[in-house]
Amino acid sequence: MKGNSIYVFRRWWERYGVQTVLAVLALVAAGLVRHTNGAVLFEMYQALARPFEANPAQQEQLVNARIRELEQRLAEQERQNQSLKQLVGAVGDRDRQPIFAPAIGRSAHHWWNHIILGRGRRDGLKKGYIVTAPGGLVGRISSVTDRTSRVLLISDPTSRVGVTIGRSRSMGFLRGQGTERAVMEFFDKVPDVKAGDTVSTSSLSQLFPPGTPVGSVESVKLNASPAPEATVKLSAPIGNLEWALVEPNRPISETSSDTTLDAEEQPQEEREDGFEEN
Template sequence: MGVPSWASPFRLRYWRRIWPWVLLSVGLAFVRLSKGAGFSDAYAFLSRPFWPGPAQREWIQKGMQLEQQARIRLLEEDNKRLREILSLDRSSKAGVVSAAVISRTPNGWWQQLELGKGQINGIAPGNAVLGPGGLLGTIKSVTPTTSRVRLLTAPGSRVGIWLPRTKRHGILIGVGTNRPLLRFLDKNPQAREGDVVSTSPASTLVPPNVPVGVIQSLENQAVPAPQANVQLIAAPEAIDWVQVQTR
C-alpha cells in the first residue's frame, strides 16, 4: 500500500509551511468583515491612558449648554401641534452617551472619528454624533468597545437639512473639504450668505432642529437647483468629547 497522493511528503511539507499564512489571511479577513474588530479594540485599550481628561469634558458640557439654548430657540419656532399630529420622534426620547474621541482623521482620505465607546454602551450604526455647536456626523460601524463616525465632510455623507429662516429643505453632501455642499430641493430657496442651517424638524434619522452650520457662499445658477457651501459649527479637529444620540 502506497502513501495517498494528498499526503505525499512534499505536499505535507508544503502545507506545514503555508498553514500559518493561511491562518493569518483568514484572521485578517475576519478583521475586514467585522470592520476592524480587534484592531480598533486593541487601539482603544492601548491608547486609554492618553484619552482626554475630565477638564475638557466640562468645557464641552458648557459648550453643549450654549448649543442647547440655541436649540430651544429653534424649537420654539416649531409648530408643536403639527409635530404631535405627525407623530414625529422627539429628541427627548433618545438617550445620550458621552464618548471620548480616541482617533481622528478629519482631513485625509478617510474623514472619520474613532470613539472610545461602542456596542456595549448602546451605540449602533446610524446614531447621530453631536459636538459642541452642532451635528458632527453619524455612526458608521461599531465594535464592542469602539465606534466609527463618518463626518459630515466625508465623501458619501448625506444628511437632510433645512433653513429655519425660509423653511426650505436641502441635502448636505460631504465632498472631502471642510465645507460640505448644500444642495437645495427648491429652485428658489430664498437663502442668503450667513443663514443658519439645521437638521430638519421632521427628521427621524438624526435629531430634529440641531444646528449644523452657516452658509458661506451661494451658487444660485447651479443646475438643477441652487447650491451652497456650508461652514460647519462643530469643528472635528478640536473636539475631544462628543455625545452620541442613541435611539
C-alpha cells in the same frame, strides 16, 4: 503514474507546505478581522489610547458648563414650544439622554472620513445613533464594538443629510467634501438663500433628528448643474474633535430593541435616497 503524482505532491508539500498553511491562516485571520469590522484592533487601540485621552476632567467641565448654559436657554424655549404644540395639537417630543464619548482616533484610511469614539456597546451606544459636538452635527455611528464605535462624519462624501435653510426653509441635502466645508444641493430651482444663513437638519430627514444645527452658508452658486448649490461651513469642529455627544435618533422607548432599529435602517436609507431625487 499515480504514485508519481503523489510523490510530486509530497515534494511540493515538503517545500511549500508550511508557507501554504501560514498563507491560508493569514487570509482567514484577515477575513475574521474584516467580518467583525476590526473589533479586535479597535478594542486594543482603545486600551492603548486611554492614557492619552485629552484631559477628560477639564474638557468635560468646559463642555458641561457650556451645555448647562444652553440647556437653560433651551428649557425656556422648549416650554414655550411645548405649550404652542399643545395648542396646535402636535404630538411626540424627544426625551434624549446624551452620552459623552472621547474621540480617540481618526479614519484608518484618508479616502474616508471617520472618527473613532472611545465608548461602545457596553456604554449603550448603537449603530445609527447621532453624534454631535459643541457647535452642531458631527455624524452618525456606522459600527460599534464593545468599547469603541466608528462614526461616519457628515464631511464624508458618502454621507447625505437632508437639510434646510433656517431663514427661508429652503430644502436640500448636504454632501460632504472631506473637509470642514460641505456642499448643499437645493431641491428648488431658485432657492431663497444668501451667505450667512444658518443650516440645520430638515424635518424630512429620517436619519437625523430635525432641527440639529449643521453650519452656515458661506457662498451660493445658483447656476450650478444639476441643481443650485451652496457651500456650507460646518459649525462643529470636526477637524480637531476631542469629545462628542451621542444620542439615539428616536426617543429611547422606540429604539429599545436592536431589531426595530435594524428593521428601520434599510427603508430609511432608501427614503433618504429617493428623497434627493425629487
